[in-house]
Amino acid sequence: MASSSEKVKVLGFWVSPFVRRVEWALKLKGVDYEYIEEDIFNKSSLLLKLNPVRQKVPVLVHDLKVVAESYVILEYIDEIWKQNSLLPLDPYQRAMARFWAKFAEEKVFETAWNALCSGGEEKEKALKIAIESLEILEGEAKKIQNFFGGDRIGYLDIAMGWIGYWLPVWEQVGCMSILDPLKFPATSAWAKRFISHPLIKHNLPPREEMLVYFDKRSKELSSISQGWIKV
Amino acid sequence: MADEVILLDLWSSMFGMRVRVALAEKGIEYEYKEQDLRNKSPLLLEMNPIHKKIPVLIHNGKPICESLIIVQYIDEVWHHKAPLLPSDPYQRAQARFWADYVDKKVYAPGRKIWATKGDEQEEAKKEFIEILKVLEGELGEKPYFGGESFGFVDISFVTFSCWFHVYETFGNFSIEKECPKLMAWVKRCQERESVFKSLPDEKKVLEFVYFLKKIFGIE
Numbered sequence: 123m124a125s126s127s128e129k130v131k132v133l134g135f136w137v138s139p140f141v142r143r144v145e146w147a148l149k150l151k152g153v154d155y156e157y158i159e160e161d162i163f164n165k166s167s168l169l170l171k172l173n174p175v176r177q178k179v180p181v182l183v184h185d186l187k188v189v190a191e192s193y194v195i196l197e198y199i200d201e202i203w204k205q206n207s208l209l210p211l212d213p214y215q216r217a218m219a220r221f222w223a224k225f226a227e228e229k230v231f232e233t234a235w236n237a238l239c240s241g242g243e244e245k246e247k248a249l250k251i252a253i254e255s256l257e258i259l260e261g262e263a264k265k266i267q268n269f270f271g272g273d274r275i276g277y278l279d280i281a282m283g284w285i286g287y288w289l290p291v292w293e294q295v296g297c298m299s300i301l302d303p304l305k306f307p308a309t310s311a312w313a314k315r316f317i318s319h320p321l322i323k324h325n326l327p328p329r330e331e332m333l334v335y336f337d338k339r340s341k342e343l344s345s346i347s348q349g350w351i352k353v
Numbered sequence: 354m355a356d357e358v359i360l361l362d363l364w365s366s367m368f369g370m371r372v373r374v375a376l377a378e379k380g381i382e383y384e385y386k387e388q389d390l391r392n393k394s395p396l397l398l399e400m401n402p403i404h405k406k407i408p409v410l411i412h413n414g415k416p417i418c419e420s421l422i423i424v425q426y427i428d429e430v431w432h433h434k435a436p437l438l439p440s441d442p443y444q445r446a447q448a449r450f451w452a453d454y455v456d457k458k459v460y461a462p463g464r465k466i467w468a469t470k471g472d473e474q475e476e477a478k479k480e481f482i483e484i485l486k487v488l489e490g491e492l493g494e495k496p497y498f499g500g501e502s503f504g505f506v507d508i509s510f511v512t513f514s515c516w517f518h519v520y521e522t523f524g525n526f527s528i529e530k531e532c533p534k535l536m537a538w539v540k541r542c543q544e545r546e547s548v549f550k551s552l553p554d555e556k557k558v559l560e561f562v563y564f565l566k567k568i569f570g571i572e
Contacts, residue, residue, distance in 0.1 A: 189443070189446045190450060191449075191450050194449045194450050194453060197445070197449060213426055214426070217422050217423070217426040221418060224419060
């Protein structure tokens with residue numbers, strides 16, 4: 123398997139949940155890869171060469187082919203390595219998975235991040251949307267037994283997996299309560315199942331370092347006060 | 354049993370137009386239901402309770418929302434004709450990347466060009482032109498973003514072309530001058546029946562924007 127890991131490379135940043143999505147997908151498919159750490163605050167010529175348009179991580183390199191944007195990479199991985207499929211086969215179910223991933227990204231992730239990096243009225247506004255959106259997600263989480271992908275982890279689990287690990291860190295750093303287990307029992311239970319999955323729990327950034335990083339980063343961003351931060 | 358396909362849409366929406374173009378490319382018959390977004394219909398609220406937005410495709414009673422998700426759905430269901438995404442996974446990834454780029458980048462600065470003025474408008478115009486130049490660079494010498502065939506990325510972006518007249522009028526610039534190759538691509542796309550039948554007249558769109566500015570009190 124040594125030669126195949128040379129064929130797949132992931133350019134990432136240790137604390138990025140977008141990068142972890144790609145790594146989780148590769149691990150779930152049993153695909154070996156080489157991980158290359160990138161300092162996103164001091165972008166390397168490699169990153170700028172591989173992803174000149176968005177200049178972001180994650181970037182997947184497979185046999186000299188370069189793919190960027192975490193959701194695009196997830197679908198690419200799913201199409202190249204057919205074992206343990208991430209997306210359902212049925213077109214309607216696929217559309218639903220993509221819909222909920224987009225919803226969670228725009229209405230929970232982006233809003234929670236903005237709540238973390240802002241104060242006062244802006245923070246309250248962002249928190250309100252995040253919580254209202256979680257209420258909607260809770261309705262979906264109530265319908266599942268194990269994972270959104272069924273018995274196995276799937277595309278939507280990977281897309282929303284940050285909720286079980288990054289969100290509690292942001293809540294602590296930002297002194298906010300978003301994923302209240304009493305208000306959102308189904309989502310909390312799903313998040314716990316996801317994070318404790320053997321392939322996931324060994325592929326998470328260290329919590330203590332995350333607290334330090336996000337504390338520093340959120341203060342930097344809130345002092346720049348650039349309005350709504352698009353992710 | 355014949356498929357029942359309904360599209361909830363707004364005539365001026367570049368997002369709704371994407372779905373119209375995709376349906377037309379595939380030759381799918383459907384019922385178009387114009388929506389009044391200031392007085393949302395019970396059907397819209399039932400079919401898209403979460404966002405309450407158009408477009409919504411209702412296929413045999415089941416709703417699908419978000420324009421690019423709908424276009425992919427159409428491509429996957431009616432896969433036997435006029436493929437919109439390439440068959441090669443890497444080419445598909447490139448198509449998804451660029452459609453995502455259009456989806457994330459074009460709308461907001463475009464809107465600011467007609468809805469704001471002064472510095473904010475100037476900034477938006479600069480940003481908009483930059484984004485168009487990136488897209489023009491990606492197009493290169495190809496007839497379409499998809500290469501020889503009209504496809505997913507073309508559909509995601511060509512629907513903005515009927516709004517170019519709006520951006521040019523309020524921003525006081527010429528997209529043809531800034532991005533001649535892109536305009537050549539626009540004209541090429543507009544020769545396709547699916548495109549000229551799905552996009553409204555640009556003068557009608559400009560009139561609509563004057564109307565919007567009036568009712569929202571935007572000078």
